Amino acid sequence: MDQREAAVSVRAAYKRFNPAAVVLRGLNMTVLEGTIYGLLGPSGCGKTTLLRCILGRTQLDAGEIYVKAKELRNIGYMPQELALYQDLTIAETFNFYGRLFGMHWSKIEDRGLDLLKFLDLPESDRFIGHLSGGQVRRTSFAIALLHDPQLLILDEPTAGVDPILSASIWERLLRMAVTQRKTIIITTHYIEEARQAHTIGLMRHGVLLAEETPQQLMAHQNCSNLEQAFL
Template identity: 35%
Template sequence: MKKARVEAVRGIDLDVEAGQLVAFLGPNGAGKSTTLRMLTTLLPPTSGTATVAGRDVARDPAGVRARIGYVGQKNSAGENHRVRDELVTQGRCYGLSASEARDRAAELLALLDLEPLADRKPGTLSGGQRRRLDIALGLIHRPALLFLDEPSTGLDPRSRADIWAHILRLRETYGTTLFLTTHYLEEADSMAERVIIIDNGTIIADGTAGQLKNDLAGDHITITTHTERDAAEAARIAGATADGLTVTSRVAGAASALPELLRTLEAAGVKVATAETTRPTLDDVFLALTGRSLSDDDLPA
């Protein structure tokens, strides 16, 4: 029986500028990992072209690998050598001289707060410490572009914040272009300059987090009333629908629109019990685009 053809990625078009911090989001099975594996030469594309760090991924994969860093979801370091030795060995594999590898290892140990751990074996480190070591291994050859595949997944909130502090410090220090996937939407929202959302193998949104939220989700005003009659009248005035005593409307610039709405409702004799504004999330953007949530079943708790 002939197997059905599966198109994990279909005709995506990306252009990332040097120095950008780009978050690549989507539910499981959307094509994130396949795209990342193609861009890092781990998976040959079946059609199309891609130029990464000035090199063609199909015709010059070795040239791409020499110019990028890649931090996968699993730990990169071995278990039987000291942290410092792992970094030096990685540097030697990239063609650094012995002294260059030692100097670069010392630089990254200091930058990533790994100096106190330099003589320990990776297997004795905590999850957050190991992720910092993974990042150091990906940077040992001074790549202009670093791919990070879910760098903070599985870490506790404090370790996640620590990892992000180091990632941002690296970008500030070296000007490295960062292309990352993450399951934590609040990370992409607060840290990334650009957010790209992929679903069913195609890109469905691309822009800053603020642009996507304003254009595709919009702010919300939620008011409650004392009676369903007032709620119905408030819904009519706001162009929204009422759910019991609650009325929620989508508006542009909710913070500035709320005072005018309250004045209008008061003039119409509607008594408002509570009123609040909320900014949308990236999950709201995905919901507006697809009718489902990025958080439904696809992302870890």
């Protein structure tokens, strides 16, 4: 695959944290521009480490990673762990991150209002420390979307989200990919929802066993649904 067609390309990625904990084992991955890439795999297979390496937060021991988005303000990241300031309101949190991304105050306010409604969040004067766990996760998701980045990396964005909102999230992500050429890498434990992704990367023990469309993956495994192919 020509790297110029890719938003993200990972080649021969190797990472270990100690001699007994090899997390990535020569992994190869290609994420095309304007697509949703569903990264599936059991807990502990290396998904989060791979995402952190793509972001540059964790360094590979060997291999290389190409990311077309050269500036951090062109990347949005929703981590699995919750790490927002408890003593800030939602509005203050948006302002804090928005200014880090170089956004104008008025743009932060407009985007914030849209995201509050989209993600069913409470009033913006609510303190982060007073939110439920699900609301904090959705606020973290909103921050990833706030600055309208070209590359979105989302680690379990629909965890704990009700089916109606989850469907709305996928609808918006698909629209962003198709109409705005955004590139989205998403991990999820809800296997069947990943059927909406353009490409599925099936990860086991630090390598990708398959990198295909959902339809190709199910056909090759002779399965009628994605969950059977995953198992």
